Amino acid sequence: MRYPETLDELIEYFKLLPGIGRRGAERMALAMLEWDENRLRNFGSVISALPDTVGNCPECGAIAPKGECCEICSDLRRDDSLLCVVENMTQLAAVEKGNYFRGRYLVLGGRISPLDGEDGSSLNIPLLQKKAAAPEVREVILALSSDVEGRATAAFLAELLQDLPVKITRPALGLPAGANLSYADGATIAAAFSGRTDI
């Protein structure tokens, strides 16, 4: 069974998205055929307009309306002495959800991963160096993933920033809040026990 050409193209595009396989892409494309004409045209133009409407904040690398600073960088109530380094917007959004951190961010735009051909040259490292060297910054929190590549990137950045008069930290490893000990993996339990605190 062959689909009309545009439908096939649509399926191919959907397959490029994270977490979407052949079946999911087909299901999504077929569902869209039930949509009315207006909604399809609007959806299409939102996507076509992305390059003109969405860009990166020149201050921190976060996603922002094209040519503008992001919401966080333009917020004067944020604490300029804390700089949190994250890999991407998803991590930034996660930190914001914690509702605890009120400092500034730097979005690296990835991590160093030699196997994927990412040697760091496309990351926002020069911007990080500039921001971390600003006189008001007192602490840089490296909130990268705690997998191998995230840790390697954090180690690289820590070395890069070591001569600056800033404290370099990372978020604590431990048990997730509200979690049952019996579901935690060994590495998490080890980290939680080695970092145990008085009650």
Place this chain on the structure above:
Amino acid sequence: MRYPETLDELIEYFKLLPGIGRRGAERMALAMLEWDENRLRNFGSVISALPDTVGNCPECGAIAPKGECCEICSDLRRDDSLLCVVENMTQLAAVEKGNYFRGRYLVLGGRISPLDGEDGSSLNIPLLQKKAAAPEVREVILALSSDVEGRATAAFLAELLQDLPVKITRPALGLPAGANLSYADGATIAAAFSGRTDI
């Protein structure tokens, strides 16, 4: 953390797709920001062009290039004496994957489902009646879902077609090919045992 407006719109559109929740939609939208400009514009125009490029086959209701017959209806080698009724394109594609059925199709475009406000008036029932009454048709296979609504729709259609000189059948219920008995649900096992065949 607020995203730029177009990004929010994009996320809202993705959330309308089957199987996509808030998190998945966000992940997909953020991933698309890594795409180059050309790919985004092409993706957008494929979607905008859907209403002009994809339509329904006037012969069977299947998806087809706008204003054209579908591939199956225009295939002269298909068996005109067999008519298989399916709910939608996904089911049609599944039957085709079986590589066994070589007859014609009729795509209902849904099923009767009073709870969802579908009383059958938007389904391709008139087209089914016309096609089933054609002199060359000898058997109508009602290949609808075997859940409550699918069975109710099949029962309704069987009654509707009962005065025509055609045999009305449905695919066999039973164990999936290659499946382990221990994973089958009770209803399937009951169907498989009641329909048991000699070896």
